[in-house]
Amino acid sequence: MVANTNLPMKMPINVSVDYQPVLLDRDVINRLCIVxxxxxTRGTNYGTYSSLAGVSEHYxxxxxxxxxxxxxxxxVPRPKSxxxxxVADIEYPV
Structure with a gap:
């Protein structure tokens, strides 16, 4: 036996959605990441560098x-950072 899954018209459901989109800061969009x-020698899984000397120090x-x-x-133009x-043991997708 199949149950009736229809809602009766006597039972309206009111839904309201309050969503404010958050725009990303321009600096965040322009951030570069090397994986x-x-x-x-840094001791953590990631770091942010503003010069090549810092990269050389850790890598x-x-x-x-x-x-x-x-x-x-x-x-040119040079990135700020x-x-x-x-990531240990990177596996490339097949």
Whole structure:
């Protein structure tokens, strides 16, 4: 036996939605992130750098994270900062 799932017209349901969209700050939209798997001396999974010297301090100058950061910091206009996230055992999707 199938149950009747229709609501009777005597039971109207009133719904109101109060949603205010939040616009992202321009600085947040322009933030760059490098994801890599090289060892670092920082001690955390991510860090934000405003110069190539900081990247070199934590990653050395022979890693892919350093090479990508060097390319980004050499651009004109130059980014204010670059975030590098370290992820262990990155698996690429098939």
């Amino acid at each position: 890599g798997d090289s060892d670092n 050395g100058d022979d890693t892919s994270e350093y090479e990508i950061a060097a390319r980004l910091f050499s651009q 670059v975030t590098i996230a370290t």
